[in-house]
Structure formats: structure tokens, C-alpha cells
Amino acid sequence: MVQAALTAAGYDVDWENCDNNGGGPNNCDNPDKNPRIFTDGNLARYDAILFLNASWSWAGGGRPGPLLDHAQRDALIRFTQHSGGIAAVHNMTDAGAGVSAWDWWDGGPDSVVGTTMRGHSSGSATGNAATVQVADHNHLSTKDLPDTYKIADEHYNFARNVRGDHHVLATFDERTYNTGTYSMGQDHPTTWCKLYDGGSVKDGTGTPRPYNDGRTWLTSQGHFGVRYTENGGDNPLIKQIVGGVRWVAGGGKKTDCSGTVWSNFTRTTLVDNVNGPMALDVAPDGKVYWTEIGPKQGYESEGYVKMHDPKGPPNNSTTVATIPTRADHGNSEDGVLGMSLQPGFDLSEPDKNDIYVYYSPRNPGDWPTTGNQQTVGYNLVSRFTLNKTGTAFEPAPGGPKHLDPAHPYMERQILRVPKAKISGKPSGFPGGPTDNGPGHVGGASLVFDSEGNLYVGVGDDVSPNAPGHNRYTPMDHRASERWDARKTAANTADLRGKILRIKPREGPPQTPGRAPDPGLGKTYTVPKGNMFAPGTPNTRPEIYGMGFRQPFTVHTDPANPGSVVVGEFCHDNSVDQPDRAPAGVCEWNKVDGPGFYGWPFCVGDNSKINTTWRWNYEANSSTGQQYDCSLDKLPSDLNWAPPGGTNSQPTFQGLDAIPGPAKPATVWRKYPGNPGSQDPKDFGDLGAGGMQPVTGPVYRYKDSRGPGAFPAYYDGSWLITNRGTDNGFWKEVRLRQDNNQMLRVNDWLPVNHFGTPNNSFVIPTRFGPDGALYMGRWTFGCCRNQINPEMKMQLIKIEFTPEADQCKDTDAPTVSHQIQGQADPDQQNTYIDSATLSLTANDVGCAGVDKVEYRVNGGAWTAYNGPVPFKDTGKYTVDYRATDRLGNASNPQSAIFTVRDSGGTLPTTCDINATGTQWNPDNCKIARGGTITWHFNEPDARFPHDVWLVPPGGNPDPNGGDIFQVTNGPVPPGGPPVSYTFDRPGTWTVICRLHAGYSSGQWFGMIATVTVGGG
Missing domain, CATH: 2.60.40.10 (Immunoglobulins)
Structure with a gap:
């Protein structure tokens, strides 16, 4: 069947059967078999070799000998060095029956197979079918396969995962079958390939050698004959084998087998003195624009828009704009946040040079700055205009005479988003406790889709650690919305806790204070398909998705307008309280249409165990009433209070019920150790440590992109990270071709961390028009008040460079x-x-x-x-x-x-006794100018002593210049006390030496310290 399929594909096929050893006509050791086939001259006649269930040995049945002798192996290597290709099926991926058959073939990460087989599932031609997940729809072997298919087979479990040094094409979903011994977990490759190409290539033999387009392809499938013949040969296994042979014979591109080989990616630092990067975008001419939240805080803070020009000198950056902002708190996320260049941005066209920024504006005059006050103000989405060179915002019209210090640039306000503005520590409700904690604002991403719709993620604006929350879901019915997430995230009339979708309208810049406020129909419209149609009572038509806590990062799918990916931060309590709320569950959401995404009622998979209860804040107890996120209409509870309790009305009155059911998260991670956590076989290892989910972009491949562009394999890849985990993981979420939903989650570039050794502190990401990945990298996780002007964060560029056989970095960190x-x-x-x-x-x-x-x-x-x-x-x-x-x-x-030492309460004297074996006490703390007195009248102080001092940071070498003696000659046992006054702060060392020992050249004795404080 395989031979017929290859012939039908246009290949001339020579077929040889080889069974066991024994000298017979079909035995592998017959001189008319392998010795005839595996010679340089004979192999040169072929483009490819297919090993179909060949093996070195027989497990459990003795070892009849190697399939190939040394001369034949060398010929096979030389064949591959000179553009030959090898395809291997099932048993040939386990040629050594669990041990390495040959270093070049399966001896290590650089070998053809890259691993050995440890065990396999129970084999059955009709049962224990596994689901195969096809990740690569570009490679010739898998491009015509569906996203998933079933196969009943003997499923191999390998000793190591080849992802990272081989290109993985398809995986087994271990949730769908009995794996048997040695399960591999969530990432279980079944089909992969490896390219050998370059002047000095490691190939597992220990001797790097030159290769010219040497291609290898393997699948672990194909144990049972029925798998080949079913459906008349029109089945996934035959399609894979034929496609694999086509590729190793020279079809397709070399780079088709490079996408999950991490050494094919290089990282370049564009700018190394970035300070708090929040968002970025890349212009067609390669200029990189980014926002910085800035180190300055308070009511007169400021943020920046900056630019790197790839044609300029190394490490160049230009401050394009300094925007006045307001940041109420040291941990506040307010400042200059999201940013995006307009669709079709082109500096050479006068009407294509706009840039959109989401920021917290400077006080308009009525927001509190003194006392303990709060009000609902707003943050702004505004349009600015760049000059012809892209190096500065155009100034506000009218010149300095009309300049508003809070709005110094040509600006068109597009959308105002409600935001609490506070001073001091206002109470959450009359007579209640006070709190100055900031609410989450979101907004680190401001992105367009391919239809020109603009998206922004907005946080719920609720103070998460206010009194009474205990770091659980904040729903204090007594309080304003700053303490009750129902009144923002679950409120259909409030823009907070939402994904917003609008379409900006063209129009002139506004003169602050003289133009009408921005709004629907004036500065933007809303596209069809948002959650609520314009005019629906008690709703806002800008809402695309609701029920979010902190959708800090947002990206759109370039190929699917209306498809949005979101990184959603979670609440901080790490332990379930069964009658109140689950532990924190952080999420990465794929939003493909309008809907409610759970917060504050349910999180993660929205199961019962991950659903919140109504909590009576006045009694500090549970009501016993749990929310139900499966309902078609969920109560918003905007005005709820327990019997006899009080409720503060929301600023904006939304609907009593939310359209449901709530949509579960796409990928999620619950604080470990709690029931209802994610299954490791669902998403793999999501890392230990903190919880700061960030979404990266979705990649869509274009042939027109130049060098450095990610390859076609990544078409439909969504990148995510958790910047708070100990290992700073990055993941590739593969999207299905048939419905654009999640297929699976893969590890991505784990050996090339983007942050410090232990974390990945990235926030802004964007694929540029060149197909490379751009990132802004921080040096710490939280929070904004840690930023100082001297900090050096980075703007980096990740490129796919398969011509670089390996990393050639010679520079130290x-x-x-x-x-x-x-x-x-x-x-x-x-x-x-x-x-x-x-x-x-x-x-x-x-x-x-x-x-x-x-x-x-x-x-x-x-x-x-x-x-x-x-x-x-x-x-x-x-x-x-x-x-x-x-x-x-x-x-x-x-x-x-x-x-x-501060020295404020330190004593001015201290007594130390020489006991003959040790000082008692062995440390004294005194104020600067204090006096230490040493006594030698203990009963066992039997020998004459000398006392020496070593000042702070000094060298105790007796022949050095730091140490000095404070006794005037030896002190006999019971002799007079010795005192010294210390004027120099720091830690001094006190050495008591036997006088006779010192005089005879011996240097030993008792050690004590004196800590001298300030004062």
C-alpha cells in the first residue's frame, strides 16, 4: 500500500524486504541485501530512503544483530550529508528496543530520532485509539491532515521530548487513551523531523560535520497493517508517510522543519535603557514606537511615547511625546498605557500618521488632590498626530498663547472610560473603613483589528485589598463600586471590567475646554455585533465582552476580525474558602464574540468549585447562596444586600440580569494545592510562583515578509506568558484551522528566556510588519513604585534565523x-x-x-x-x-x-569578660562614642593576655597596618580592666591573644565583635 501510494505520487520506488538475520534470501545479513544496498554508489541513485518498521533488535526475543554494519552506517551518513533524505516509520524510531542503536540515529538530542522508546501502550488494531493533534499544516507530511484524528495503534512513549532540537509536527493527546507505562504527559510528540544543514553540524556522533540539506522525518505510528490499508489507503497514516517522503526527497522548504528548533531564533536588544514599557507598535519602515508609564508618580506624573529608528545608531531612542498624567498611588497602573498606530500607518501620507494612546489625564480641575476624597473621573483614549519624520507629536493648535499644560499636543479625544480618582484614604462607604489602594485599570494594550475596529481592555477599577475582602473576590455590598466588582465588571452600564470595541471617526483635533465631550456618534461609532445594540436601556453599546477583573494585555487575530486574545489577572488569595470564594485563578481568554466571561462570579472553567458565594460583609459570614454561572440570565446583584443589610448604589445603573451562561477561560491556572485546579494534561506545566498572565500576539504568516519573519508553521499560533512564575514560561497556543479555537498548548522557546534567569518580565509584545516579534522587557514583576529613572529595561526583537545553525553569542551579560x-x-x-x-x-x-x-x-x-x-x-x-x-x-x-546602627537607643557602655576560653558576651552593641571595658578576673583566666582591635572592614593580619593593640603590655590573670572608646561606626573585631603565644610567633585566641552605631 505504501509503495503504491508513493508510485501514485510520482516516485520511482525500489522496494526491499528485510527480516531478521540468518543468511536467508530475505534476511538482513544476506550479502545480496544490505551490503549491496548501503554503498555510496548505490545510495547516490536515490533521493530518499524509507525505513518502514525496520529495527536493530527484537525486544524480549534476543538480539539478532545490528540492522546495518559500520560501513553501511557511514554510507548512510554520507548519503544524508549530500542532500539525501531519510523517512522512518514506527519501529525504526525504536530501532534499539529501548536502548540506543547507533549514536547518529538515536544517541542523543542531536541524533536523527533524538530519543529512545521507553515503553508503549497496549497494542490493539481496534481499541485504545488515541487522538492525534496536528500542529503543522504547512509541512508536506501533515498539511492535508485534519486538526485531529483518531488512530488505534501501539502508541510509543519516548524517553525525552524532542521539541526544541527537532521540529514537532503532531502530538498524541494523552487524555484520550490509556498510555501504558512511561506516560510523557501533555506534550507527547508522535511525528517530527530534523534538518541537517550547514558547515559544522552536530549530529550526535561527537564530531560535527558538513551537511548540505540533509533531511530526516519520522512517525511513531504504524504498528498494525490495517492502519495502512483502511479506507483503501486514503487515511492519515499513508498521507503522512507519502508527505514525509516528499519532503525528505527535496519537496517544500528546508525551513519547513525548523519552527520548534530553538537555536533557529535569535534575540537582539534594540534599546537597553527603556523605563517601564507598557505598549508598542511597529511602523512599516521599521520604526518601533512604545509607551513608558514613567518613574514619576502622583497627581503630576508624566509618561512618554518613544521611538527607535532601525536606521539610526545602535541603542538610539527618541522621546516623541511627554504626556501629563495623574497616578493616584505608588502602585497605580495609571499613566501612559496602551498605544497603537492607525491602520495603514504611513508617514509619507499626510492622513496616515496618527497614533492612538490610552492614558490617565492630568486633573481637569474638579478631581480631588487633598483630603480623603474620591470621585469617578475618567481615563482617555485619544488620537495624536506625528510629524512628517515620526519623531514628535504635533503641538496643540494656537501656539503657546492657547496651550493647555495638561494637553500640549494636537489631540482628538475619542473615548472617556470611567476611573476612580482618589486623594488620601477615603472610606468605601459612610462610616466605613478607609483605603487608598488603586483599582485595576487595564489598558496596557490598545489594538486595531483588520476592519479598523479599536479594542481596549479595561480593569474593574476595584481596590482588591481593601478591608473586608481578605484578598478574595471584592463584593462589598455596602460600598461604592471601588470596593464591589459587581458594580463595574458585572454592570452592563459601566465600561469598567470590559473589553471595549469601537470604531474611531475621522475629525479635527479638539481645543480642550471648548469642544464637546467625546462620545458615540461624535468621535466614534460601534460596529454591529457588540454585546448590546445602541439604545438598549441600561447598557453601553461599546461593550464587546464583560466580566473581566484586569484584562491588562489584549491582542487581535489579524486574520479574524472580532477574535481577541486577553491576559486576565486574578485575585490574590491562594487558598479556597469553600463558602466564600475560590482561590485566585488567572486566565488567558480567547474572545470570539460578545459575552460574559465570569468575573466576579466565577473563574477558570466556571465549575461549581470555582464559583463565588454571596458574602455578608456586615456579619463577615457566608449567606450560603452560591452563584450559578450556567444560567442563561445571571443576576448582576448591583443592588443586592443581605436581609437587613445596606447597599450603595452604583454610579451607573445596569441591567438586573446579564446574558449568560458565562464563558469559561481558554487557558487557566489556579493557585496550586486547591481542588478544582487545571489538569496538567490540559495545558502542560504552567509554572510555579506568582500569577501575572500576559497575552502575546497571534501570528499570521505572509510570504511577502523578509528575513527574520517567523515561518509558516506559526500561522495560527497565539503566544502567552506568565511573567510572575519562577521559570517565566512562554507557551504557544495552537489554534485549529477548522474553527480557530484552541487545539493544544506547546512549550515555546524555553531555553531563551526573555527576562532574568528566573523570570520573564515582558508586558508589551507585537509582531511587526517584518514578521519578527518585538517585546518590552522589565527587570522586575511588581509594582510601578519600584521604577526609578536609572533603571535599564529593554526593547528586544526576536527573529527566526534558520541560517544560524546555532547561537554564536560571544558577549557576556x-x-x-x-x-x-x-x-x-x-x-x-x-x-x-x-x-x-x-x-x-x-x-x-x-x-x-x-x-x-x-x-x-x-x-x-x-x-x-x-x-x-x-x-x-x-x-x-x-x-x-x-x-x-x-x-x-x-x-x-x-x-x-x-x-x-541608628544609635538612637543604644547603650554607651558595655562590659566584656575574658573567661579563658571565650569572651562573655561575644558581642556588644554601643552608641558611637561609647566605651567597652574588658575584665580579666574570671577564675579560669589563667594566662597573661593582649587585646587587639580590628576596625570595620580592616585586615586582621597581625603584620598588617589595620590591627592595633589596646592593652599596654600583657594583662595578668585578675589584672586591671582595659577600656577603649569607639568613635567609628561599624562592626569591630576584638581579639584576645595569649601573650606568650604571640611572642613565640603563635597567633591564636578568642574573638568577639563590637557593633558601633551612629549618633
């Missing part, structure tokens, strides 16, 4: 330090009571940071895993360095600082 603490105003580099040292490492090359290390005062090198506290007084020299994954190490740098 860069490392910087930051010290936090109460600085001593009188002494440089001195901190009072304690200091904390933080290290940040970045690698501008392709290798990525492997480790960061430090040592204190010349001690042992220690792995850096987070900020290092220094609580003891003294002078510190901390050396630090970083190494990338190729072993390039930075030269050690040093942070030199002192920690001194």
Missing part, C-alpha cells in the same frame, strides 16, 4: 546593582539599620542569562535568587557577575556600602 534602604545623609554609601541589594542581569546576545552570582567580603560565590538583605552593621564589598548559557561570563563588579 551585563549586570547592574541597586541598593535600597534608609540612606545616611552624612556619609556616602551608608545605610541606617539595614540595606537590601538587588541585581539585574541582561544578555544582549542570543544565549540568554544562565546564572547570576555574588559574594560578600571575599567569601564564596553564591547563586543570586532574589534581593539580598544586610541587617548587620558593617562595611560590605559585594562582588557580582553573570554568565550566559554559552559560558560567557562578565567581569566581576562590586557594590561597596556600609550599614550602621
